[in-house]
Amino acid sequence: MNVSDSEGATRLWGGRFAGGPAEALARLSVSVQFDWRLAPYDLIGSRAHARVLAGAGLLDPEELGQILAALDDLDSACATGEFRPTVEDEDVHTALERGLLERLGTLGGKLRAGRSRNDQVATDLRLYLRDHARGVAVALIELADALTEQAERNVDTPAPGLTHVQHAQPVSFGHWLLAHVQPLLRDLERLRDWDGRAAISPLGSGALAGSSLPLDPAAVAKELGFQAPAPNSMDAVADRDFVAEFLFVTALIGVHLSRLGEEVVLWTSTEFGWVELDDAFATGSSIMPQKKNADIAELARGKSGRLTGGLVAVLTMLKGLPLTYDRDMQEDKEPVFDAVETLRLLLPALAGMIATMTVRVDRLAAAAPVGFSLATEVADWLVRKGVPFRDAHEITGQLVALCSARECELEDVSDEDLKVISEHLDPSVREVLTVSSALASRTTPGSTGPGPVAEQLALVQHRLDTWRQWAIEKVVPR
The missing domain is CATH 1.10.40.30 (Fumarase/aspartase (C-terminal domain))
Incomplete structure (x- = not known):
């Protein structure tokens, strides 16, 4: 096998090639600039794979100890920035193998037995997403908490409920705020459902056909926190349903945040004047000194476009791909990385904006009966x-x-x-x-009366506590 080409760059392929790739091909193929964030997960998988190789008699105890120590050292070097990918590294797997070879010499090359970048990257991405899905869930809960706390303070605050952005019927403003919590609860439920389907380990599937070596995919799956190994090696390396489904969930979260953002924009406008944002969560104008803009809410609307776009990009990429692995699938990572980073930025900002906003109870109460809403x-x-x-x-x-x-x-x-x-x-x-009689008459479950809203509030708080426990669970071993 051609471990290194003449320029000294590590390459995971090339034995049958007379020379290195053309510069244009190399520039197009390189993905390490974005897939480097998979490095911690690749190293977790490598430790598990090393133990399976030892269990199969392909590494002796001393070799296993040396490889595990080198992987730990490489992990620390990656975390501190001492080891970084270079421009010659094609992807995260190439960079980490280079680091292992630097530490172990030819012994480092033994770790590649029985696995391919095809099953390796599929495993890394599942580990990354299962880990980060819980981070998204934590941030969703923080936003839901902020909405719930505001709702609790405004159970008895009357407001003009709208349809077609026209006054319709009086509602409790607390009920309105809780209406934005419900889709977030569904998003949390979707994330947990997704996690159950994503908890399948591709490692051991090789390039597509499995391995002739006596490996133990079930042991690897258990060590990596998966529920089971993949039942079909071809599907294991071809499957990106878990990526598309994760992007659907994040796109729908983006839609929910956009709807909330649009309402905050309306509520804070001069025409409505129902809510005032804290100075720390609003911006001004470079030319108009009086302006106080709901930029966070507007960015929530805007960023829903990129979240939806990531889903469309991956679905379009997958459409019509033959089994099993195709290089098109390199395009699966940037949209999910972007979705995670977008929500990590957006959700805390929205939570802070909601938690600190001032509800103008007097204006809401005055507006509640306007427009013949009774x-x-x-x-x-x-x-x-x-x-x-x-x-x-x-x-x-x-x-x-x-x-x-x-x-x-x-x-x-x-x-x-x-x-x-x-x-x-x-x-x-x-x-x-009267508005008060209208609200008091709404006594059926789920309606806007004080009693049902109080019941809904208690149920929401209970459900959030349940989700809080799930979101902090650690499923990826460290």
Whole structure:
């Protein structure tokens, strides 16, 4: 095997080639500039593989000890920056083998027996993502905590609920904030479901056909924190479902954050004025001194595009690829690295923004009944009087039309006008024409009344505690 070419660069292939690759090919092939972050996971896999080789009688105890010590030393050197990839290293695997050869000489070359970069990188990426998925979960929980704490303070704060960005019906602002927590809980559930499917070890599949050496893929899988070895060696090296699915989850998280961001932009606008951001989580203008901009919320909207784009890029790359490994699959890593880094930046900023924002209770309460938002209360009141809802809807619509023409509120209509509109309307309808009565009447589970919101709050807090325990679990051995 050609371990090093004439320039001294380590290469993991080349025995049948008369010379080195053209510069254009080398520049196109190199991936170490982004896959170097897999180095700690590659070293974890290498330790497990060394033990399996020893178990198969392919390394004696002394050789195993020397290799494990060298891998530990290389790991420390990578962590401190003492060992770094060079421009000649094609990928993370090449760089680390160079480091091992520098420490062990030809003994370092024994570690490659029974594995290929194909099963190696698939294993590394699963380890990386299973590790970092929990980091994303921790940050999601922090944002959910911030929303939940604000919701707890605003259970009794009335707000004008919107449909089509038009005033619809009064709601509790705490209920509104908790509505943004629910998709985050679903995101956490998706991450855990994903983790169960990603917990399969490809190591031992080789390039595509497995190995003729007496290896033990089950032992490797157990040591690396996986549930089982891959059942099919060809699928193991070809499968990138775990990448695409992870990117779907992060893209959907991005969509949820974008929707939250858009609402914060609205809430903080002069037209709404429902929320004021803390100075530490807002920015100003280089020309307009009065400006206070919700940049974090706007960046949440903007970054959803790159999260969605990463998913589309990987799905497009995978479409039509023949089994098993193809070099196209080098394009699977940058989108997931970018998704992880994007969420690691964005989620703490959003959590801080939400935790420190000031809710303008007075403005929300004043806006809650505006726009005839209590009209549905009148229709429901009529239904309780025995009026079919179709008729109740028409009667209430006529009442709204009268108020709109006179530029008055529902409660301002005289008793005589009520009777003119419908014989079913009488002065007792005014009992339902307050925001407080509208909220108090919502008693069914999941609705916006004080009781259901308090119940929802308790349930959300319990679920977040459950997710907190899962998110801090360590599944990747160190």
